[in-house]
Amino acid sequence: MFANYKFTAAERFLRYVQIDTQSDPQSNTQPSTGKQKDLSKILAEELLALGLTDAHMDEWGYVYATIPSNTDKKVPVICFCSHVDTAPDCSGTGVKPIVHRDYRGQDIVLPDDRTQVLRLENYPYLKTQIGNDLITASGTTLLGSDDKAGVAEIMDLVNFLQTHPAIKHGEIKILFTPDEEVGRGTAKVDLKKLGAEFGYTLDGGEAGSVEDETFSADGVELIIHGVIAHPGYAKGKMVNAMKIAGQILAELPKDRLSPESTEGKRGFIHPVRVEGLAEKCTIEFIIRDFETPGLKKKEDFLKTLVEETIRFHIGSTFEFKVTEQYRNMKEVLDVHPQVVEYAKLAVERAGLAVKMESIRGGTDGSRLSFMGLPCPNLFTGMQAIHSKLEHVSVQDMNKAVETLVHLVQVWEEKA
Numbered sequence: 001m002f003a004n005y006k007f008t009a010a011e012r013f014l015r016y017v018q019i020d021t022q023s024d025p026q027s028n029t030q031p032s033t034g035k036q037k038d039l040s041k042i043l044a045e046e047l048l049a050l051g052l053t054d055a056h057m058d059e060w061g062y063v064y065a066t067i068p069s070n071t072d073k074k075v076p077v078i079c080f081c082s083h084v085d086t087a088p089d090c091s092g093t094g095v096k097p098i099v100h101r102d103y104r105g106q107d108i109v110l111p112d113d114r115t116q117v118l119r120l121e122n123y124p125y126l127k128t129q130i131g132n133d134l135i136t137a138s139g140t141t142l143l144g145s146d147d148k149a150g151v152a153e154i155m156d157l158v159n160f161l162q163t164h165p166a167i168k169h170g171e172i173k174i175l176f177t178p179d180e181e182v183g184r185g186t187a188k189v190d191l192k193k194l195g196a197e198f199g200y201t202l203d204g205g206e207a208g209s210v211e212d213e214t215f216s217a218d219g220v221e222l223i224i225h226g227v228i229a230h231p232g233y234a235k236g237k238m239v240n241a242m243k244i245a246g247q248i249l250a251e252l253p254k255d256r257l258s259p260e261s262t263e264g265k266r267g268f269i270h271p272v273r274v275e276g277l278a279e280k281c282t283i284e285f286i287i288r289d290f291e292t293p294g295l296k297k298k299e300d301f302l303k304t305l306v307e308e309t310i311r312f313h314i315g316s317t318f319e320f321k322v323t324e325q326y327r328n329m330k331e332v333l334d335v336h337p338q339v340v341e342y343a344k345l346a347v348e349r350a351g352l353a354v355k356m357e358s359i360r361g362g363t364d365g366s367r368l369s370f371m372g373l374p375c376p377n378l379f380t381g382m383q384a385i386h387s388k389l390e391h392v393s394v395q396d397m398n399k400a401v402e403t404l405v406h407l408v409q410v411w412e413e414k415a
Contacts, residue, residue, distance in 0.1 A: 001167075007156055007398045007401060008155070008156045009155070010135070010394040010397055010398075012156065013097075013145070013392075014135070016152055017095045017097050018096075019039045020035050020086075021039050021084050021085050022035070022086050022092035023179045023182045024088060025183075030061075030187060031085070031178035032179050032184065036179070037057065040178065041057055043063050043084070043155070044057040044063050044065070046155065047063070047158065047174065050159060052066060058190075060187075060188035061179075062188065062189060063176035064173070064190075065174040066171065066172070067162070067173075070169060071415075075411055075412050075415040076170065076197040076415070077170060077195060077197050078172060078196060078411055079174070079194060079196035079198070079373065079375075080200055080202060080404065081175040081201045081364055082153075082177075082201065083151075083177045083178065083179070083185050084147075085178050085182070086142060086148070086181065087142065087146065090142040091140065091142065093141065096138040097136070099133055099134070099135050100135070102132075103133070103134045103393075104130060105127075110389075111139060115139075118391060123383060123384060126383075129395075129396075134392070139388055141388065143391065143392070145380065145383075145385065145392040146386065149202075149382045149400075150201070153202055153404065154174060158174065161408070167405065167408070168412045169409060169411070169412050173199075175189070175194060177189060183326075183362075186368055189368075191373055198339050198373065199374070200343065200365075200376060200377070200378050200407070201363045201364050201368075201375055202380050202400065202404075203365070204379040204380060206379060207381055208347050209356075209378075210344055212333045212340045213290065213359065214358070214359045214361065214366045215288040215289065215361060216326070216327045216328045217295075217327075218286075218299065219323040219325050220287060221284055222302075222306060222320055223319040224244050224248075224276070224280065224282070224283070224317075226240050226241030226279050226281070227239040228278055239314070239315045242277065245276065248309050251305060251309065258270065267287070269302055270287075271284070272284050286325070287299055292331075306320065326367050329365055329369040329370070332369040332370060333369065338414070340376050342410045342411060343376060343378060343403075344356075346409075346410050350402040350406055363377050378404075379396070381397050
């Protein structure tokens with residue numbers, strides 16, 4: 001089926017990553033940065049050129065499109081989704097992708113910052129890439145495979161199905177979202193317009209991985225109110241909110257309950273932003289746990305720590321605001337087991353070993369699942385995401401496309 005097919009995922013990817021689509025967590029606009037629409041507009045135009053007549057970008061930067069069914073069977077409508085934005089953690093401006101052909105396990109020194117060296121000893125997954133073609137950035141930016149690899153793979157799926165009409169499938173919806181990296185990827189999505197019953201995000205890592213579980217997540221905003229006075233006459237009067245904040249941060253556990261000291265199924269309390277003056281200081285935290293009730297336990301722990309600290313600073317007060325961010329999608333997917341089972345079967349048909357994984361993070365699929373679109377996460381091949389050593393192989397991207405082709409066939413067969 002794929003013997004004579006010229007995959008287009010890598011070629012598309014190399015173009016897409018050169019478009020700066022970094023999102024901004026401090027922005028209140030939707031999307032958070034207008035430049036995300038630069039890529040979304042191109043994707044809509046390319047989908048139209050591929051024959052998807054309803055393809056369009058809406059005012060919020062979301063791209064919608066439909067591949068019509070070509071079977072007489074009544075097949076559930078499925079959606080494939082990826083996000084166009086890249087993480088605020090590392091620059092996405094001026095990305096220069098480099099293809100390293102026929103990787104043989106050697107160190108790869110990135111030319112624009114020679115201190116950035118991709119080493120097999122640091123990234124053991126590279127052992128599976130011997131003989132493959134790796135794509136990296138040049139050393140001063142991230143690559144953007146999170147999630148432009150997923151975007152390119154979905155686009156190649158469209159290209160394959162449009163040029164291979166003999167492949168039977170039901171109606172397929174395409175969705176590209178902005179602002180996933182800042183937690184607002186589904187803020188303006190129109191699921192009624194999308195019209196899908198089940199979905200898959202392409203936002204995972206190693207080839208063969210299927211992820212049906214994410215963290216549950218809350219945000220906490222801690223506002224500390226001090227007592228301000230002129231510093232020249234502050235004895236016995238001033239209570240410095242910044243110093244209270246520093247004390248609270250210093251008393252957070254270091255050997256547990258932190259990202260630096262947890263792995264697997266263990267969650268954490270993580271300060272992500274501090275801003276303030278002596279009079280008022282704000283600390284923003286993210287709280288993560290695979291068990292939703294565990295969020296409340298961690299929030300209670302943090303609040304108690306704050307209370308114990310504040311009581312030694314007479315006159316100071318605090319506000320403690322908890323905001324729900326997303327929930328573990330496994331709670332929804334366990335009710336619709338076929339969504340994951342069909343994905344596993346498609347991975348196997350693509351000649352890969354299935355790797356069931358839990359995401360120590362979240363995806364658009366977390367929120368989509370609880371909005372009524374059960375949505376596990378599939379691999380794209382991306383590695384070392386959000387960093388200057390980010391990389392992906394051409395071969396893993398092509399395997400992702402193969403998996404998607406098999407997946408649409410599985411849904412048609414099982415209907």
